[in-house]
Amino acid sequence: MGMLRIATFAAVAIALLPSDREQQQHLYERAGSTAQWVVTFCDRNSAACAKGSELWSQFVAKAEFGAKLAYDMMREREASGLATSSLNLDQSKARVAPALLERDSGTLTPLDKEPDWRGKHLNKNGV
Template identity: 25%
Template sequence: MFFLIRMAFWIGLILLILPIGLTSDGGRQVGAFEAFGAVQAAISDARGFCQRQPEACAVGGEMLSHITDKAQAGARWVYETIGAQKGEHSPALPEPAQQNAAQPAPHGLTPQDLSPAWSGEPAAPAAPAPGMPLPPRRPA
């Protein structure tokens, strides 16, 4: 991702230095310094936007704050999800060993639910319930 940002920066710098609008009919050529002056004028105009439109600026600030809060919540969720996948438990959740087996955790999982289902050893074949006939064996 950082590579793409660096590449965009360098390509933008090259495009800024190259002349814009080369025409064969003698049209106006825009140089790098003229383009830089136009960018400065646009930035100074954008700075005065909040003075001209205070309501729009206030709504934009609230939206930016809301988007920032959502981004932080999303990043926190991703961090906790990745930590849970690596085997680390979230600090907000109680450890399974500290919980009572009869009382479910606040998130609704019991310690048996939180323990891994497979320990790496082959499981013993389940015995049939008493009184249930077994199906006939197929030849190998």
């Protein structure tokens, strides 16, 4: 689906390009001057760039803090989850252990290995 979307946008963009040499040259010049205008924005608006730089540094600091907070919370939850699950296994070891001992290898039980559905079982008469 992504390739179809890209191909459609490319086809539309190519169809909208001018075919006349003079119009192509005019479009080329406008694209170049627009790129130059974007690149030199901070030269023309130093106050806006300074404020933007300050806001960007604040945003990055907040993002780092949020990531650290989320990481610490996941580690705490994982540590408490492991402690809780190990306590539950110790308390119910008598119930869990026989089921684990019956398995020869792997994690599948005999019930897991049975198929869910096999169709109708026909008797000797075909019914």
